[in-house]
Amino acid sequence: MTGFTVDPWDPGYAAALAAEALSELGATSAELILDVERPAADWKPVRPGPGVDPPETLLVADGVRRIDARVWVADADSPMPLPGIAASFAAGIVRCGPGGADLAEIEVARSLISASPYAPEVKTTHATYRPGRAADSSMEELSLALQRQVTQLEVDLAVRHRATTGDLLLVDGPLRGRTHLPNTVGYIKTHHTAYLPPPQSAVVSALAPGERTPVFLMGTSWRRHAWYVRLPVRSSTPWAGIARCEASAELEPAQVVRLADELTLALPPLAGVDYKDPRAPQNLVPIGGLEKLLRHHLGDPRLLYRALRTASQG
Structure with missing residues (x-):
């Protein structure tokens, strides 16, 4: 041995x-x-x-996140622009029952997060990034602020979907x-x-x-x-x-x-099964499938990055 x-x-x-x-x-x-x-x-x-x-029915909720670009945000209270992130995130719910699993709901959102209270709404040719606030300009706090938005999107989705059901x-x-x-x-x-x-x-x-x-x-x-x-x-x-x-x-x-x-x-x-998922068995089949679908719905990162670059130069 x-x-x-x-x-x-x-x-x-x-x-x-x-x-x-x-x-x-x-x-x-x-x-x-x-x-x-x-x-x-x-x-x-x-x-x-x-x-x-x-x-009889199990609902499975998950969310994904992706940083589309690092950004700098002008701040009237600071002599230097403040660092931030432009991020895409999504949440979804899968309904698992006797007949298998099916997608119940999905939602995508985008945010421009910084410590500046003056962060703008950024409209590009492909997406709109709404302003979000972080406690400070560290990457840790920017990431935490993004995760809070992902969690809130999951909560909103769950509350809306379960308005008429008490499923687990x-x-x-x-x-x-x-x-x-x-x-x-x-x-x-x-x-x-x-x-x-x-x-x-x-x-x-x-x-x-x-x-x-x-x-x-x-x-x-x-x-x-x-x-x-x-x-x-x-x-x-x-x-x-x-x-x-x-x-x-x-x-x-x-x-x-x-x-x-x-x-x-x-x-x-x-x-999950190991020949299909490197995080099996803990990464449940509905979670793995939902993650892939959500990432697809985030859109092409290269396209979004170019759109952000173009918007920043306008």
Whole structure:
């Protein structure tokens, strides 16, 4: 037997479990309440029992973003122009049910983001970029401001689409900023921090496909219920096929346990396959398909870049 294993994800992506998470195992500063579903000392893999069914319809929401150009924005309060970004972003919802998956809704938006309050609306021959505000001119803050717009677009889309339905909604990524949405779960594919102490983390590694950990409550800068689930996977690496799910901290324990069981049944049939997706199985088939469709709807980046250049010279 060799002394190493190969992470199943394509090396062009971060590993499913980041190295820093392994080195900090058990050292997280997050607030943890481990006995939501069962005592911490009695943690073991959970497989949904009889009487639990997957949701009849599962809505999957995702968003994508792309920087079309770096820009400089004139500012009356500064002797120098301020850096910014012109970005395109999109969000969509896929409806998964007994008959398969179909696109429910999609929306594309564009923004010119800077720290300047004087950022203009930029109209080009191919698209209009509406002004957006960042806290400062650092690339980190510009990126955060863009991500907030992506999240808000996903929220708006979900609220509009679910005005007449109470279907379970799975959002790709943490639930932050969307905890107010009813019947909604965040889905995290990559693990940068090992939140659980060693005894409970060992339960994660011991999960078989189709099993989950007990539900626990965690708090960093915000609070939420969470659990880990393993999807079907051929790799033997400790966290291969592991995803983390998040639900509102306002839910009663019985509600979130039921939700966790339903999703544990619903997710394996949607798992990505490694010969089609380098982030399989965590990158669910509906998410992978929606990401490709959304990127296509962002438009040709070279065309948009040239249009922005032309507009800036006008």
